Structures are given as C-alpha cells and as structure tokens.
Amino acid sequence: MLISFVVPCFNEEKPLGELLRRLEATADLLDQPCEFVLVDDGSTDRTWEIITRESARLAQLRGVRLSTNWGHQAAVSAGLDAACGDRVLILDADLQDPPELAVEMMALMDQGYDMVYGRRRDRKSESLFKKATARAYYRLMSYFSDGKIPEDVGDFRMVNRQVLDSVRALPERTRYLRGLFAYVGFRQIGIEYDRDARNSGETKYPLAKMLRLGFDGITSFSDKPLRLAISFSLLSILLCLAICLYVLISWLLFNTAPGWASILITVSAFASVQLFCVGIIGEYLARIYTEVKNRPLYLVAEDTSESDGRTDAG
Ligand code: UDP
Numbered sequence: 001m002l003i004s005f006v007v008p009c010f011n012e013e014k015p016l017g018e019l020l021r022r023l024e025a026t027a028d029l030l031d032q033p034c035e036f037v038l039v040d041d042g043s044t045d046r047t048w049e050i051i052t053r054e055s056a057r058l059a060q061l062r063g064v065r066l067s068t069n070w071g072h073q074a075a076v077s078a079g080l081d082a083a084c085g086d087r088v089l090i091l092d093a094d095l096q097d098p099p100e101l102a103v104e105m106m107a108l109m110d111q112g113y114d115m116v117y118g119r120r121r122d123r124k125s126e127s128l129f130k131k132a133t134a135r136a137y138y139r140l141m142s143y144f145s146d147g148k149i150p151e152d153v154g155d156f157r158m159v160n161r162q163v164l165d166s167v168r169a170l171p172e173r174t175r176y177l178r179g180l181f182a183y184v185g186f187r188q189i190g191i192e193y194d195r196d197a198r199n200s201g202e203t204k205y206p207l208a209k210m211l212r213l214g215f216d217g218i219t220s221f222s223d224k225p226l227r228l229a230i231s232f233s234l235l236s237i238l239l240c241l242a243i244c245l246y247v248l249i250s251w252l253l254f255n256t257a258p259g260w261a262s263i264l265i266t267v268s269a270f271a272s273v274q275l276f277c278v279g280i281i282g283e284y285l286a287r288i289y290t291e292v293k294n295r296p297l298y299l300v301a302e303d304t305s306e307s308d309g310r311t312d313a314g
C-alpha cells in the first residue's frame with residue numbers, strides 16, 4: 001500500500017533537511033512504500049533548489065513547484081492532486097505536526113477508519129496571542145458550523161483514497177480543507193497530539209492571513225452571519241423605539257432644548273450597525289464572486305516527476 005506525505009512549503013529552506021530526515025525515518029517505521037510530495041508554494045528562498053537537489057538523491061521525493069504563492073490551502077490541494085497514495089497524510093513543513101504519528105494513524109486506519117485527524121492538545125511555545133486567537137476562533141467556528149467541524153483540528157490528518165477523492169471532487173474554489181474533510185463524512189476519528197514548536201524559521205501565517213482563513217471557514221460553512229444581520233437590525237429597531245419614547249416624553253414633559261449629543265450617538269450607533277451588516281453581505285458576495293469567476297485553484301510551474309522522466313513517484 002502506497003502512503004503519500006503531502007507537505008506545503010512556503011519559504012521553508014531551514015526545516016527542509018530535518019523534515020526529510022524525519023519523513024525517511026517514518027517511512028522506515030511504517031515499512032510500506034512511501035512518497036513525499038513537497039509543494040513549493042512560490043517560495044523566494046532556496047526551498048525549490050533543495051527540493052530538486054534532494055529529489056535526485058531520494059527516489060521517494062516528488063517536488064511540485066507552483067507558479068506563485070497561492071496560499072496554504074491551495075498548496076495542500078495541489079499536493080493532494082499530485083499524490084498517488086492509497087492513504088495520504090497532510091502535514092506542515094515546519095514539523096509542528098510530528099510525522100511519526102503516522103504509525104498510530106495507520107493502526108487506526110487498519111481498524112477500519114477512513115480518516116484520522118490530529119487534535120491539538122497542547123501548543124507549547126506558541127505565542128499567547130496565537131493560542132488565544134486560535135482558541136477563540138475554533139469555538140466560534142464550532143458555533144457557526146453547528147459543531148460539525150471539530151475544534152482544535154487543523155489540516156494534519158491521514159485519509160484514504162475514497163475520502164480524498166470525495167473532497168477533490170467538490171467543486172468549490174475556496175478550499176477550507178479541514179471543513180471539507182469534516183463535511184464529507186465517512187468514519188472519522190481524532191487522536192490527540194502535542195503541537196510542537198516551529199522547527200525553524202518564522203510563521204508564514206501573519207495575522208491578516210489567519211483572519212482570511214478564518215473568514216473563509218465561516219463563509220464556507222455557515223450562513224449564520226447573514227441571519228445575524230437580521231438579529232442585529234431587530235435589536236437596533238428595539239433600541240430605536242426606546243429612544244423615540246424617551247425623546248417624545250422629554251419633549252412633552254420638559255420641553256427640552258434639542259440635544260445634539262443624543263443625536264450624534266444614535267446616528268453613529270445605527271450607522272455602524274448598518275455598515276457591519278453590509279460588511280457581512282460583502283463577505284458572502286465576495287465568496288460568490290470568487291466561485292463564479294471559476295479560476296484555477298493553483299497553477300503548477302514545475303514537477304520533478306516530469307523533468308526526470310518518472311511519472312509515478314511510487
Ligand atoms: N504555507 C504555504 N503557503 C503559504 C503559507 C504557509 O504553503 O502561503 C505552508 C508553510 O510552509 C507550512 C504550513 O503552510 O508548511 C503552515 O504554515 P505555518 O507553519 O507558517 O503556519 P502556523 O503553524 O504558524 O499557523
């Protein structure tokens with residue numbers, strides 16, 4: 001049985017050597033034919049140079065270079081499309097997800113599970129900020145998806161061919177993979193693991209990218225925010241009525257001078273609620289726009305399995 005390891009790499013020249021060592025060691029442990037599909041997501045450092053050099057030495061290694069930086073989810077998708085394995089493991093290049101866990105995952109798959117995902121137990125040495133935002137986000141996502149997307153679960157998972165092909169067949173452009181994998185069903189199980197510190201280099205997920213992934217997740221799997229807009233507006237209508245009452249009473253009883261403060265406060269409060277709701281609609285509109293354009297998810301510039309005549313790394 002061929003096992004594929006799919007690894008997205010964006011400027012990961014530093015951890016690559018150690019990653020390949022750990023992958024080779026894991027392949028030995030598994031005692032199964034393995035292929036390592038490394039996707040270079042438009043790196044500007046020596047990542048691709050290292051991948052091509054190593055692929056000459058290591059027959060199991062297949063490198064796919066994307067035409068530009070398409071983003072983490074697109075890079076993983078490219079790797080999933082390239083992978084030939086009967087079972088596929090997705091992991092990060094920075095070794096935050098220990099590849100050795102593949103042994104445990106394989107055992108569960110042998111018991112009849114179609115997918116084994118890693119649930120993060122501890123994020124030692126990740127920044128407090130990252131821990132707090134991740135925690136808040138996973139709770140929020142769980143609320144929006146009605147608990148269908150498991151909490152504290154990233155893309156680190158092993159899936160069989162059936163699950164993989166089901167996810168690959170989904171037509172949507174915005175790939176929120178962890179959500180799509182949860183959505184397709186089959187027999188899934190999680191195993192807990194401690195998320196290690198990044199091996200070397202910095203995170204390739206600055207706050208803006210994290211927020212983007214977060215919004216994509218919510219708009220892919222929930223229309224609750226759209227409905228939330230209605231709740232907000234109902235709330236503001238109630239508030240508006242209360243203010244009208246107050247204004248009427250003070251006009252009738254006290255004949256007060258017109259208060260500019262209250263006007264300013266109400267105008268700005270309602271304006272912000274309106275803008276917020278328009279923003280929510282905008283998010284969904286943007287999603288629809290992306291889907292309608294139907295542009296490719298990623299473009300491949302180079303593939304080591306083609307340049308050296310191999311067609312199947314297995
Ligand atoms: N990554 C990628 N394209 C990007 C950003 C990240 O392929 O545009 C890869 C990166 O090389 C790593 C994985 O996605 O293998 C996760 O990124 P990172 O470790 O920086 O995220 P964090 O663990 O800090 O959330």
Ligand code: MG
Nearest residue numbers: 092094096198
């Ligand atoms: Mg990382």
